[in-house]
Amino acid sequence: MSISPRPRTVLVTGAARRLGRSIALALATGGWQVAVHYRESAQDAIDTVAACAQLAGASAHFEADFSDEAAVRALLPRVVAHFGRVDAVVNSASLFEHDTAQSFSFAALEKHLRSNTGAPIVLAQALHQHLQERTAAGDADARGAVVNLLDQKLWNQNPDFLSYTLSKAALEAAGTMLALALAPLVRVVGVAPGLTLTSHLLSDDKFQQLHALSPLGRSSTADDVAATVRFALENQSITGTTLLVDGGQHLMKFERDFSLM
Ligand SMILES: NC(=O)c1ccc[n+]([C@@H]2O[C@H](COP(=O)([O-])OP(=O)(O)OC[C@H]3O[C@@H](n4cnc5c(N)ncnc54)[C@H](OP(=O)(O)O)[C@@H]3O)[C@@H](O)[C@H]2O)c1
Numbered sequence: 001m002s003i004s005p006r007p008r009t010v011l012v013t014g015a016a017r018r019l020g021r022s023i024a025l026a027l028a029t030g031g032w033q034v035a036v037h038y039r040e041s042a043q044d045a046i047d048t049v050a051a052c053a054q055l056a057g058a059s060a061h062f063e064a065d066f067s068d069e070a071a072v073r074a075l076l077p078r079v080v081a082h083f084g085r086v087d088a089v090v091n092s093a094s095l096f097e098h099d100t101a102q103s104f105s106f107a108a109l110e111k112h113l114r115s116n117t118g119a120p121i122v123l124a125q126a127l128h129q130h131l132q133e134r135t136a137a138g139d140a141d142a143r144g145a146v147v148n149l150l151d152q153k154l155w156n157q158n159p160d161f162l163s164y165t166l167s168k169a170a171l172e173a174a175g176t177m178l179a180l181a182l183a184p185l186v187r188v189v190g191v192a193p194g195l196t197l198t199s200h201l202l203s204d205d206k207f208q209q210l211h212a213l214s215p216l217g218r219s220s221t222a223d224d225v226a227a228t229v230r231f232a233l234e235n236q237s238i239t240g241t242t243l244l245v246d247g248g249q250h251l252m253k254f255e256r257d258f259s260l261m
Helices: 018-029 042-056 069-083 106-136 162-182 204-211 222-234
Strands: 009-012 033-038 059-063 088-091 144-149 186-193 241-245
Touching (some): 009 018, 009 069, 018 033, 018 042, 018 088, 018 222, 033 042, 042 059, 059 069, 069 106, 088 106, 088 222, 106 144, 106 162, 106 186, 144 162, 144 222, 162 186, 186 222, 222 241
Parallel strands (some): 009 033, 009 088, 088 144, 144 186, 186 241
16 A cells, blocks of 8 residues: 655745735645745635645645744644644745835835845744654654845846845845754745736736846746746755746846836
8 A cells, every 4th residue: 555645845935916925836746735824815815825735635824024023933833733744844924115215214125124034034944843743753854945036137127126126135145044054954045026917016017028038038937936836846956055936037137127117
């Protein structure tokens, strides 16, 4: 009699809507049980959970505000309590508020660092601790991965969104340090999309025009990004590096952020 392997569980942050939802669905399609994190988008989180459960058999949603360190620290243990284990974390939740060198403040920087840098690091730390506990309990399968969503703009900088960009630059640097510090139990990989989804700041026409602005004539789609996240989670050899999924936008020079071009 063959024993079917236990399903793997992934926590995807900011998974109620937009890119996080696409990542959650791509992973559920691959058989991952998805813990859907959200902050305010409760109804969207319920919808994402229903779609993931249909694909992978089980899913659940978990609310947490990443400006609150205690809430971040409690999140992964809550997911473990629900599913019995966690094997991976995808840090997609992100604050994206505009500031510049002129409007910069400690308050804006701190807000972005809390949600975009501190929370992903604490979740990686918590996954490592959980895998150490599983190893101590004799689980030979206790290996995991963290994927951090970055941004092509780290390689193609402009003066807009100063605090957001600093928080992602710090997360990119943390990726190297964490990959070294948490090995061999945890791999850490960055995935850096180009312009992928539009926002209220862009008309549809403007978005299409900017999306085409790349060496390949197209930036990334949500499916491209989600497929790369799945690849990073499932390829056992990748750690301490970043996959840029942007049609080559990082090779170009933009004077402003897309939303202000
Ligand atoms: N979209 C793009 O074109 C693009 C391009 C380059 C890089 N990226 C990166 O890809 C990732 C996903 O992009 P996206 O456009 O889907 O992101 P998004 O819509 O801007 O934000 C995703 C989610 O983050 C959650 N969030 C924000 N602040 C939070 C906080 N303090 N605590 C907990 N959750 C918080 C929100 O959840 P609730 O709605 O539940 O409050 C939000 O729905 C981000 O890391 C982004 O930097 C995206």
